[in-house]
Amino acid sequence: MSCKARTTSLGLALLAFMLLAQTAGAVRLNGLLKLGAISKEEEAGNLAGVQETYNIHDGFALSRILLDGQLGERSFLLLDVQNINQDSRQALLNYRLAGLGQLRFQHDERRQLFDADGRLTSERQDWHLDATVTPVDWLRVTANTNLQTREGERLDYPTGYLADAPDADPPGGFPGDAHEGWLGQRYDYTLTRYQLEAEVQKSGRGFAIGYEGSDFEDELLPWTDRRGQVFSARLFAQDILLPFDMTHSLRGAYGSHELSETGLEHELQSFQYIGTARPHQRFQLRYLLHLNRIEDEAADLQTDYVRNEGRLTYHHRYGRVFGGYGYETNDDDGTLTDSHFWEVGAALHYQDRYRARVRYATRDKNDQEDLTLLKDVEDTRFDAKLQAELVEGLAIGAAYDDRARTYPVLGVEVEGTKVSGFGRLVLSNWASVQADYGYAVEDYDDRAGGFETESHTVAGRVQLRPIPDLGLESGLTYLDFGKDLDIEKSILMFAAQYDLLEDYFLEVKYNIYNYDDYILLDRYYTANIVWVNVGYRFGLE
Amino acid sequence: MITAAVFTALLLLGTTFPFSHESSAQDAAGEQTRRESEVCLMCHEAQQTNLVGGPHHLPASPRADARVACTDCHLGDPAHWEEDPETHPMTNPARQPFADVSGLCAQCHFSSHQQEMAADNPHACDDVGCLGCHQVHGAAVPGSLRQQEPGLCLGCHAEVDGEFAQPFRHPVRDGVMVCSECHLKLDHRDARLTFHGTGGVCFQCHMQFRGPFPHEHPATLDFSTEEGGCLNCHDPHGSPLPKMLNQPLDAPHFPLCHQCHFVPGHYFNSFHGDRWAGMACTLCHVDIHGSYTSPRFFGPHLQAQGCFVAGCHQP
Numbered sequence: 001m002s003c004k005a006r007t008t009s010l011g012l013a014l015l016a017f018m019l020l021a022q023t024a025g026a027v028r029l030n031g032l033l034k035l036g037a038i039s040k041e042e043e044a045g046n047l048a049g050v051q052e053t054y055n056i057h058d059g060f061a062l063s064r065i066l067l068d069g070q071l072g073e074r075s076f077l078l079l080d081v082q083n084i085n086q087d088s089r090q091a092l093l094n095y096r097l098a099g100l101g102q103l104r105f106q107h108d109e110r111r112q113l114f115d116a117d118g119r120l121t122s123e124r125q126d127w128h129l130d131a132t133v134t135p136v137d138w139l140r141v142t143a144n145t146n147l148q149t150r151e152g153e154r155l156d157y158p159t160g161y162l163a164d165a166p167d168a169d170p171p172g173g174f175p176g177d178a179h180e181g182w183l184g185q186r187y188d189y190t191l192t193r194y195q196l197e198a199e200v201q202k203s204g205r206g207f208a209i210g211y212e213g214s215d216f217e218d219e220l221l222p223w224t225d226r227r228g229q230v231f232s233a234r235l236f237a238q239d240i241l242l243p244f245d246m247t248h249s250l251r252g253a254y255g256s257h258e259l260s261e262t263g264l265e266h267e268l269q270s271f272q273y274i275g276t277a278r279p280h281q282r283f284q285l286r287y288l289l290h291l292n293r294i295e296d297e298a299a300d301l302q303t304d305y306v307r308n309e310g311r312l313t314y315h316h317r318y319g320r321v322f323g324g325y326g327y328e329t330n331d332d333d334g335t336l337t338d339s340h341f342w343e344v345g346a347a348l349h350y351q352d353r354y355r356a357r358v359r360y361a362t363r364d365k366n367d368q369e370d371l372t373l374l375k376d377v378e379d380t381r382f383d384a385k386l387q388a389e390l391v392e393g394l395a396i397g398a399a400y401d402d403r404a405r406t407y408p409v410l411g412v413e414v415e416g417t418k419v420s421g422f423g424r425l426v427l428s429n430w431a432s433v434q435a436d437y438g439y440a441v442e443d444y445d446d447r448a449g450g451f452e453t454e455s456h457t458v459a460g461r462v463q464l465r466p467i468p469d470l471g472l473e474s475g476l477t478y479l480d481f482g483k484d485l486d487i488e489k490s491i492l493m494f495a496a497q498y499d500l501l502e503d504y505f506l507e508v509k510y511n512i513y514n515y516d517d518y519i520l521l522d523r524y525y526t527a528n529i530v531w532v533n534v535g536y537r538f539g540l541e
Numbered sequence: 542m543i544t545a546a547v548f549t550a551l552l553l554l555g556t557t558f559p560f561s562h563e564s565s566a567q568d569a570a571g572e573q574t575r576r577e578s579e580v581c582l583m584c585h586e587a588q589q590t591n592l593v594g595g596p597h598h599l600p601a602s603p604r605a606d607a608r609v610a611c612t613d614c615h616l617g618d619p620a621h622w623e624e625d626p627e628t629h630p631m632t633n634p635a636r637q638p639f640a641d642v643s644g645l646c647a648q649c650h651f652s653s654h655q656q657e658m659a660a661d662n663p664h665a666c667d668d669v670g671c672l673g674c675h676q677v678h679g680a681a682v683p684g685s686l687r688q689q690e691p692g693l694c695l696g697c698h699a700e701v702d703g704e705f706a707q708p709f710r711h712p713v714r715d716g717v718m719v720c721s722e723c724h725l726k727l728d729h730r731d732a733r734l735t736f737h738g739t740g741g742v743c744f745q746c747h748m749q750f751r752g753p754f755p756h757e758h759p760a761t762l763d764f765s766t767e768e769g770g771c772l773n774c775h776d777p778h779g780s781p782l783p784k785m786l787n788q789p790l791d792a793p794h795f796p797l798c799h800q801c802h803f804v805p806g807h808y809f810n811s812f813h814g815d816r817w818a819g820m821a822c823t824l825c826h827v828d829i830h831g832s833y834t835s836p837r838f839f840g841p842h843l844q845a846q847g848c849f850v851a852g853c854h855q856p
Contacts, residue, residue: 051783052708052709076683080716080717082715082717090712090717092717096683098683126746128746137649146746203648204647224833224834226833238647257833259833259834264833264834266755266833281640294754294755296755301755303755303757330759332756334836352669352697372759374801374802377801385700387699387700389699395699397699397700399700405800405801414799414800414801416800422699422700422703424699424702424703434702434703434706435703436703436704442788442796444799453796457781459703459706459707459781461706475706477706477707477708477781479781479782481789485789485796487789489781491708
């Protein structure tokens with residue numbers, strides 16, 4: 001049985017178990033079933049330009065299956081399956097037994113397009129299973145596993161030809177096989193991860209031990225297969241050592257990653273301490289220490305990372321003022337860098353309706369041996385944000401963000417500024433309007449020249465319910481990149497939902513997608529997509 | 542490093558675990574509080590009803606497994622029920638300062654979430670305490686929340702609401718995720734074997750980028766003390782750009798990468814000829830989140846065959 005079939009069976013078995021396990025108590029479930037048809041018309045020079053439409057196909061569509069509610073006095077169930085078609089689907093199953101634990105199962109499957117005419121595709125799947133059990137209030141056991149598969153084709157690079165094209169003979173004499181580019185033409189790999197942790201805590205003190213394993217298998221490149229495992233322990237405590245509010249948390253971990261074919265084995269060590277202290281009700285001090293080492297004796301490779309960070313916050317009834325300083329070093333087999341970073345800021349709030357924040361941060365990275373690609377880097381960032389709920393249902397806000405990066409050795413300067421604003425209006429249950437606008441300008445200069453980009457982003461949405469049985473909705477997303485870029489993209493959406501009978505509704509949605517790159521003339525895309533669905537709401541008691 | 546870690550661990554371990562002696566004392570206290578609950582309900586009968594179905598449900602009759610009693614949360618003098626309730630009022634957590642309520646809840650709820658609230662959670666810093674999101678009496682939503690997520694969060698965080706309407710987004714408005722799946726994990730104490738805090742959240746689901754890698758992309762290093770990591774390239778709530786990028790990864794300038802890599806010769810690169818135009822940086826730098834084998838994050842094919850044969854780069 002394949003991993004996929006195994007995991008699907010497991011999910012279905014879990015659902016069956018949950019339903020059968022209910023012996024007493026009232027079952028109250030709300031359900032929704034939605035099915036219909038899709039019409040899709042495309043006109044494109046490049047089908048890979050707009051990812052939103054990759055997984056939308058003409059024809060019959062089972063759009064949603066939803067079950068949500070209680071199976072008993074203390075047990076809750078959520079099953080949600082969406083966008084079920086020939087190459088994509090999303091599923092979520094969540095079962096919670098209050099006071100005992102929770103089970104969660106998730107699945108996401110979709111495809112990606114990589115070339116202009118849509119011939120190169122990739123199938124991607126993610127599976128996740130998570131369980132938490134709290135048999136007594138001082139013990140918590142968690143276990144989870146992820147399975148991730150990626151299978152498909154990729155564009156041959158640097159030749160830029162499709163793998164099976166008969167004329168795949170690159171002009172220009174690039175090295176390597178003309179039909180086998182540097183990146184290969186296919187990929188097919190699986191990544192599995194599993195984790196188990198038990199935590200014991202009482203009266204603010206406790207510890208946890210954990211194990212985490214991972215397994216990467218590549219069907220086409222077996223020399224990249226690798227396995228890893230990490231054992232960890234965590235310890236936390238409150239109000240010890242000193243006679244005022246303090247918390248301490250430290251974590252140590254040891255593990256290894258092995259590339260099974262090549263014999264390379266990396267040894268991992270990590271230690272982290274975070275302490276907070278509140279010597280006075282209005283002051284809080286936080287300190288973080290992080291030590292990390294990755295070592296491979298065979299290849300004589302060792303990376304040491306050390307981070308120290310302190311942060312002081314002053315709290316007031318109407319806000320807080322904060323500041324922090326950090327220092328880190330990264331020493332690997334080829335380079336040695338260290339960084340200093342500062343941050344100061346303040347936040348204000350009044351009556352939970354008015355909020356403001358301003359912050360300034362800097363970071364200086366020094367390449368002590370001049371061996372990294374970027375050499376020294378100096379960063380600064382300033383941002384400010386204001387938000388107000390003027391009256392109930394009406395909120396507005398604005399933000400300003402400015403950041404600069406300088407590479408003194410390379411002679412490069414980069415500066416970006418972004419201004420944005422939003423407004424929200426909710427009128428009882430019959431109307432809501434929201435609008436967002438952002439303007440950004442980025443300026444890049446080096447010794448030889450430079451370039452500049454400018455962007456406008458607009459997003460808006462209107463929802464109306466003029467009569468109880470009718471819901472109307474319209475939305476717009478518009479992007480415009482200008483100056484040295486010349487790209488426009490927009491999505492326009494209209495939707496209506498009408499309640500036909502007590503339990504049924506009709507839903508119609510029309511989306512228009514547009515994408516144009518005016519520099520690369522064959523990169524354009526237009527699509528008109530219509531969804532028509534009939535929905536059925538039901539209840540189980 | 543290991544010596545320092547072990548020493549600190551032993552020091553804290555020694556001071557952390559004197560708690561086994563508390564159980565018998567707490568059992569005795571439990572008997573007392575169960576009795577007190579019965580006394581309370583003689584006058585406050587309605588409070589029994591609105592706790593039914595919730596985690597603070599009081600048992601109909603005293604039971605050995607009762608975990609909560611009225612006087613666990615409402616503190617005061619026994620004279621309240623023995624003499625005059627008006628003269629000796631009990632406390633009401635809904636009207637107490639945040640720090641007091643946080644400490645009260647922490648008596649039973651000492652999860653990492655609660656630890657963070659007691660320490661450095663932004664809500665705590667803004668005086669939004671436990672009862673800003675949770676309610677004890679009349680709680681109908683799992684987790685004793687005042688309302689379901691995401692409405693609970695977006696009621697205050699209105700600026701985020703629009704981000705979840707973007708074409709590329711985490712599916713919060715679609716009902717697949719809730720805010721707390723990420724934001725309750727922003728606690729540094731929950732960071733696994735990763736370099737940085739924000740990444741620890743993302744890697745819960747996007748485990749393939751988790752690392753640690755022998756060759757980390759330096760972009761994962763924090764820019765400031767609170768942000769950085771994945772957020773250097775991605776807008777986690779939503780973005781109009783694929784992969785929730787915060788800048789386009791489009792030719793000819795690739796602004797996303799050029800946020801940091803505005804390196805002479807790496808745009809309109811003559812050595813790569815016309816074929817470079819229109820090709821995203823990540824076509825060669827495939828393992829851009831971190832690599833086990835390549836310091837330049839090349840994919841396995843490129844790493845095996847090398848671009849050095851083209852004469853552009855030195856090994």
